Amino acid sequence: MAKISIATVFMALISLLLTLTHSFSTENPTDRRILVLLDDLALKSSHSIFFNSLQSRGFELDFKLSDDPKIALQRYGQYLYDGLILFSPTTERFGGSLDVAAVLDFVDSGKDLIVAADASASDLIRSIAAECGVDFDEDPSAVVIDHGSYAVSGTEGDHTLIAADDFIKSDVLLGSTKIEAPVLFKGIGHSLNPTNSLVLKVLSASPSAYSANPKSKLSTPPSLSGSSISLVSVVQARNNARAVFSGSLDLFSNKFFKSPVQKVGSSNKYAKSGNEQFVTELSKWVFHERGHLKAVNVKHHKVGETDEPAIYRINDDLEYSVEIYEWSGSSWEPYVANDVQVQFYMMSPYVLKTMSTDKKGLYHASFKVPDVYGVFQFKVEYQRLGYTSLSLAKQIPVRPFRHNEYERFIPTAFPYYGASFSTMAAFFIFSFVYLYSK
Amino acid sequence: MGKSTVTTKDDAHALFHSLRAAYSATPTNLKIIDLYVMFAVFTALIQVGYMAIVGSFPFNSFLSGVLSCVGTAVLAVCLRIQVNKENKEFKDLPPERAFADFVLCNLVLHLVIMNFLG
Numbered sequence: 430m431a432k433i434s435i436a437t438v439f440m441a442l443i444s445l446l447l448t449l450t451h452s453f454s455t456e457n458p459t460d461r462r463i464l465v466l467l468d469d470l471a472l473k474s475s476h477s478i479f480f481n482s483l484q485s486r487g488f489e490l491d492f493k494l495s496d497d498p499k500i501a502l503q504r505y506g507q508y509l510y511d512g513l514i515l516f517s518p519t520t521e522r523f524g525g526s527l528d529v530a531a532v533l534d535f536v537d538s539g540k541d542l543i544v545a546a547d548a549s550a551s552d553l554i555r556s557i558a559a560e561c562g563v564d565f566d567e568d569p570s571a572v573v574i575d576h577g578s579y580a581v582s583g584t585e586g587d588h589t590l591i592a593a594d595d596f597i598k599s600d601v602l603l604g605s606t607k608i609e610a611p612v613l614f615k616g617i618g619h620s621l622n623p624t625n626s627l628v629l630k631v632l633s634a635s636p637s638a639y640s641a642n643p644k645s646k647l648s649t650p651p652s653l654s655g656s657s658i659s660l661v662s663v664v665q666a667r668n669n670a671r672a673v674f675s676g677s678l679d680l681f682s683n684k685f686f687k688s689p690v691q692k693v694g695s696s697n698k699y700a701k702s703g704n705e706q707f708v709t710e711l712s713k714w715v716f717h718e719r720g721h722l723k724a725v726n727v728k729h730h731k732v733g734e735t736d737e738p739a740i741y742r743i744n745d746d747l748e749y750s751v752e753i754y755e756w757s758g759s760s761w762e763p764y765v766a767n768d769v770q771v772q773f774y775m776m777s778p779y780v781l782k783t784m785s786t787d788k789k790g791l792y793h794a795s796f797k798v799p800d801v802y803g804v805f806q807f808k809v810e811y812q813r814l815g816y817t818s819l820s821l822a823k824q825i826p827v828r829p830f831r832h833n834e835y836e837r838f839i840p841t842a843f844p845y846y847g848a849s850f851s852t853m854a855a856f857f858i859f860s861f862v863y864l865y866s867k
Numbered sequence: 868m869g870k871s872t873v874t875t876k877d878d879a880h881a882l883f884h885s886l887r888a889a890y891s892a893t894p895t896n897l898k899i900i901d902l903y904v905m906f907a908v909f910t911a912l913i914q915v916g917y918m919a920i921v922g923s924f925p926f927n928s929f930l931s932g933v934l935s936c937v938g939t940a941v942l943a944v945c946l947r948i949q950v951n952k953e954n955k956e957f958k959d960l961p962p963e964r965a966f967a968d969f970v971l972c973n974l975v976l977h978l979v980i981m982n983f984l985g
Binding site for chain 1 (some may be wrong): 894895896899900903906910911913917921925931933934935936939945946970973977980981984985
């Protein structure tokens with residue numbers, strides 16, 4: 430009995446060691462192991478182009494049925510996967526120990542998520558999305574219908590197959606190559622809270638879209654309509670975990686990847702839809718192959734010196750520098766931008782300067798310490814759409830002048846100096862005159 | 868009406884002349900002291916005028932300069948009181964003693980000013 434248990438413990442520790450060496454680390458931010466939960470194993474073949482493209486980029490995909498009782502995201506407190514793909518819109522309950530709270534903890538720990546809903550999305554998927562700020566249409570039978578922007582097909586459809594081309598303008602999210610062809614979409618729409626700064630609409634519906642049941646007549650105006658319907662959104666959490674929420678599982682399917690598309694009303698016929706490019710670029714972003722920044726080597730020193738002092742004096746001239754790199758998928762490349770700012774902050778920024786770069790990742794700024802003493806911080810707060818947020822703070826005290834650092838003679842006080850000495854001289858002369866006058 | 872203005876002007880002239888005559892009767896040493904006091908007050912006024920223009924930045928220097936003038940004036944006035952022969956109160960005080968007090972007090976005053984001048 431003891432021998433068997435020792436052997437199992439040993440094997441478990443060995444496998445844990447193996448998983449640890451292959452997991453996400455700060456030196457290599459691209460996710461490696463991804464758990465894919467499907468509600469139907471046929472999805473493995475019907476979405477094979479997407480999965481093969483992920484595997485060819487170096488990801489290890491672990492396919493499981495969503496009600497498999499052996500599903501476990503973490504073991505012994507360590508996460509086994511760096512990313513989670515939920516292609517299981519109809520699943521009411523996950524197998525194993527996975528539930529909404531476990532998925533949210535996964536995202537809270539910094540890992541990434543792709544969730545695809547569909548026309549029959551379950552409450553489980555809807556609540557995961559709602560917790561992340563994405564509100565799917567509450568009507569369970571509603572899908573997105575667009576009579577002005579549907580994809581022309583051979584059969585007279587009910588216009589639920591939409592050709593969407595209203596992309597977010599961001600090279601970080603969607604790559605630098607423009608997606609020419611519209612993206613085919615068939616599924617449910619969701620809305621985002623406009624005050625939420627962490628969620629972004631990547632693919633919006635056209636102004637003529639609305640979310641309703643295609644089989645029944647509309648009795649009331651639909652709750653979701655127009656461009657406020659988002660078809661695909663992304664969430665970048667404050668801990669830089671990234672999630673993609675799509676209202677259509679077919680967006681990722683081989684059928685949509687390969688099919689030609691023509692939007693109604695436009696004469697452009699594209700032989701291939703934009704789905705494959707869209708999904709590939711978005712997956713590169715969500716799994717941290719693009720737009721992941723790191724800031725290292727924060728340095729500050731007085732102008733003319735090289736080592737960092739422990740304290741500055743007011744009205745000193747100092748220089749601050751930081752190196753920012755962007756992960757390119759395989760290596761750290763210098764990040765080039767002209768809007769990185771550094772603040773010299775104590776309750777409010779006394780100095781706010783835009784840093785200049787030498788295009789090799791080094792950003793520097795030099796400024797004069799303000800005429801206020803106290804404990805300041807060098808703060809760099811950098812949040813740009815699609816990039817990880819940088820939040821650096823380095824504390825440094827600032828002292829006032831020592832008593833021997835003031836100027837010895839104040840020029841504006843020369844008249845007073847003169848007056849005092851002149852009264853002394855006058856006293857001296859007066860006493861002579863007074864005593865020696867008869 | 869004309870007569871009253873002439874009268875006022877005449878009165879002013881008469882007053883001025885009588886003051887001048889009375890003053891010229893004072894002893895020379897008192898006149899020297901008066902001159903010294905005028906100089907000190909004049910210097911103080913210049914400093915106050917300068918401060919009004921420029922602002923009171925090194926306030927300690929301003930106070931030190933004004934105090935030296937004012938203190939000098941005060942001590943000189945005390946010396947004049949004590950040395951004046953017409954003053955019944957200080958009849959028995961030797962003028963040398965008054966002058967010695969004056970010198971000592973001035974030394975202390977200038978010591979204080981040098982320290983406070985910054």
